[in-house]
Amino acid sequence: MIRIAWVAGALVVLVTGVIVAGRTARRHDHPGVVPYALLAVLLAGMGATIAFSRSGLVPIELDAISELLLIGGYAFASLLWIAFVFEYTGRGPAMTPRRWAGIVLLGGLTVTSTAVTWAQQTARLQVGLLGQLSSLTTFVLQVAVFSLGLLGVVLLVRSAVTYDDLARDSAVAFALTGVGITFLPIAIGYGGQLGGDSIYRVVFVQLAAVVGVLAWTAFGTDAFERGAAAGHLARKTALDAMSVPVLVVDREDRLLDVNQAAAETFDVETTRLRHHSLADVTDVPEDPPADRPVTLRTTTGRREFAVDRTEITGTDGDVLGRAYRFRDVTDRKTREQRLQVLNRVIRHNLRNDLDAIRGFAEPIRDEELPAGEASQYFDRIETLATELVDLADAVDRSQRVLTGDPLERTQCDLVTIARSVAGSATDADVTLDLPGAVVIRSDPDAIESVLTELLDNAITHTDRTPPSVTVCIHSTADGGRIEVADDGPGIPPEERNPLLEGEETPSRHSSGIGLWLVSWTVTRLGGELAFDERDPRGSVVIVDLPDLERSNQFGPPDT
Incomplete structure (x- = not known):
């Protein structure tokens, strides 16, 4: 007996789905069109199959396998739904061919596992342990499919409410579609509990309703004329376009968002933000x-940042989180230091030495000195001139440090560098305290210049003959440490303090430029410079250098 109502319902649903797919497919260049069209065809096909099977017009019998076919169709419908949401809203991964293949694979696994479980439970197939495992696998896969469908609804609502990216009518239509698809298993289960043809009526009504909503969206709204607004995408693009790092955290200091500059500077894994805190x-x-920079670890070692913190508040004024903006002032501060040092060199060192040269030269010119004393004046003039040449060389080296080529990042052995530099110091007794090897990724030429400058400084300012210097190399958690110790009079506080405090003043400044050159090079390498006293006399200069391959990594996730 042919049931006209079922035939009419099948034709209406099938034709509606085809028309919806055809209308949306014409806008194939819009995001989300392909999964939307496929979704309309799939849901209409499921509804038509149910209706024709109950109409008596087509010899289709679904009584034995109805739930299996419905669950299989639901799995693919839910996956097409989340693919549509990802594409349409832009709040998700791009749907590449590989991800489409993943959707097909997940749907196929769900259908296959469900079929094995169904066969085991209906005694049509006895597969023993495989059947028991398939029950667990089916449960996990169906939960995953359901969760993805629900995620699509949440993302759509969030785009409409939180970001105002969707028109209200489009948002309502899409949300109803997502709810209808996501909760289809509940309709299947409820209809099955009623018995008889109830499962077909309940499921058909829900499928027809969803197809109707799809048609309303396609014909009654401009959802595919303008697409989702680019509000959140524009904000994300603007955030990534900023050249300074930006970190956004919630009120518990858990990471919410980072821009590209922050990901590169602090080595942030953007796919695992919620697993980590700001610390x-x-x-x-x-x-x-607000009045001074802070020193932070980065992928290029330790850098100095001026940090701005902005509170993120809700409409009621409650603090929901904070945004941190980091401006790297390391190079600017180094340039300021260099200007201070050059000002002091011109104002103090250069003028004083030239005044001294003139003072020694005038008596010689006027022939007012005995021959022996004039020779001593000549020696003094030569010494001062040599010091001025050395000072000019140091200024030239500082220029190359600050404005030269970018630092290399190659594997270098601190022990090998120390042996090479110590071997060239023939006018001192250099003792090496070295392990087998300390290999880090850094710039070997810059490290060699630091060690050479420290040895020269220790040899030049000692009061012992011959000078005695000890070079120690250690491995550290972040890289390597270089220690240069001498037995001289030590580095006086007036030489150390400007370096440690980062500035010179007319009343407080060092006398040379060598240690500043070391400080600037160490800073550029991302390291730290420190001083200590040696027992019983002398000083120790400590240089900590990071391994630029592992200088900043995520700590352990919050537990």
Whole structure:
């Protein structure tokens, strides 16, 4: 007996789905069109199959396998739904051919596992342990498919409510579609509990309703005329376009978002943001000082940043999180230091030495000195001139350090560099305290210049003959450490303090430029410079250098 109502329902649903797919497919260049069209055809096909099977017009019998076919169709419908949401809203991964293949594979696995479980439960196939494993696998896969469908609804609502990216009518239509698809298993289960043809009526009504909503969206709204607004995408693009690192955290200091500059500077794995806190990424103070920079670990070693913190508040004024903006001032501060040092060199060192040369030269010119004393004046003039040449060389080296080519990042052995530099110091007794090897990724030429400058400084300012210097190399958690110790009079506080405090003043400054050159090079290498006293006399200069391959990595996730 032919049931006209079922035939009419099948034709209406099938024709509606085809028309919806055809209308949306004409806008194939719009995001989300392909999965939307496929979704319309799939849901219409499922509804038509059910209706024709109950109409008596087509010899289709679904009684035995109805739930299996419905669950299989639901799996692919839910996966097409989440693919549509990802593409349409832009709030998800791009649907590449590989990801489409993954969707097909996940749907196929769900259908296959469900079929094995169904065969085991209906005694049509006895597969023993495989059947038991398939029950667990089916449960996991169906939960995953359901969760993805629900995620699509959440993303759509969030785009409409939080980001105002969707028109209200489009958002309502899409949300109803997602709810209808996601909760289809509930309709299947409810209809099955009612018995008889109830499962077909309940499921058909829900499928027809969803197809109707799809038609309303395609014909009654301009959802595919303008697409989703680019509000959140524009904000994300603007954030990534910023050249300075930006980190966004919630009120518990858990990472919410980072821009590309922050990901590169602090080595942030953007796919695992919620697993980490601000402290895992960088040791910035919760309330950073506004009047001075802070030193932080980065992928290029330790750098100095001026940090701005902005509170993110809700409409009721409650603090929801904070945004941190980091401006790297390392190079600017180094340039300021160099200007201070050059000003002092011109104002103090150069003028004083030239005044001294003139003072020694005038008596010689006027022939007012005995021959022996004139010779001593000549020696003094030569010494001062040599010091001025050395000073000019140091200024030239500082220029190359600050404006030269970018630093290399190659594997270099601190022990090998120390042996090479110590071997060239023939006018001192250099003792090496070295392990087998300390290999880090850094710039070997810059490290060699640091060690050469430290040895020269220790030899030049000693009061012992011959000078005695000890070079120690150690491995550290972040890289390597170089220690240069001498037995001279030590480095006086007036030489150390400007370096440690990072500035010179007319009343407080060092006398040379060598240690500043070391400080600037170490800073550029991302390292740290420190001083200590040696027992019983002398000083120790300590240089900590990071391995630029592992200088900043995520700490352990919050537990």
